[in-house]
Amino acid sequence: MTEEFEYQAPAIVFPGQAGHESAYQTAYDLLARRFPKEALELLDPALEDDPTNTGLRSLRAWAYMLRAQLGKAEDELRALVEENPADVWALHALGRVLERQSRLVEALPHLRLAAVMSDDYDHQAAVYRVQHRIAQLADDQLSGEGSDDAE
Template identity: 70%
Template sequence: MYDDSTPVTAPPVVFPGQRGPETAYRAAHDLLSRRAPREALELLEPALEKEPGNTGLRALRAWAYLIGARLTRAEDELRALVEENPDDDWARHALGRSLERQSRLKEALPHLRLAAAMTGDPEHELAVLRVERRMAERGEKGFDDLV
């Protein structure tokens, strides 16, 4: 009997003759979409050694850290990405989620709010509401309450 709760592992899709950061990016993205962060990191690290400033590869590494619950590493990578590109709504939202998962709600909220304002994405807006609610339940004040 098939149990659909068991993840199916498969190698990334790589075609013969493909090499370089583009291949690492595509293959790692494929692995991450199948929730295989360790395998994705195995592809990303050598590619990042060759191109340490590659923003796309770094974003995938941050995603792998998030999926793998390596939240401090995800936070560090995402902070650097946001600092380099403040209008990167994905990195900003992911940084907020990383902080939220570490129960650092007051730090997460500004990033989540900004990402929601930048995109209008309902999932981003729900993240803001979720954090605001958790803060209210804890009796913590948000940014609006301090002004």
């Protein structure tokens, strides 16, 4: 029995299909299907018209995260969190971006706050994962320091 593979091409935006709502919906769909480059091609012009649109900026941060453009994602997410400290998605995403850069101590407060605010299992799991990695690194450093003393 052979499995059939169905390729789904990115959504097409036709001339005249304008507006931020359309750009948001299409970019969201593209990102959900893992097409960040194409999403950015829609988001950038829309954000030129409306640079303060939080929804479009959140999608741009998500696209940067998918493309592993972590510096750009961090900049966007820090700005979003500064503007709205209650934005749970932006807090968690900022923590994840910092975690992916191995900046665990910086990531932990953002992840903790998102977990407390949302009571979401995935957010809580991220906190435990980062806490565990920090503890492991501390143990490794202590083990390494102890072995230096023995020489």
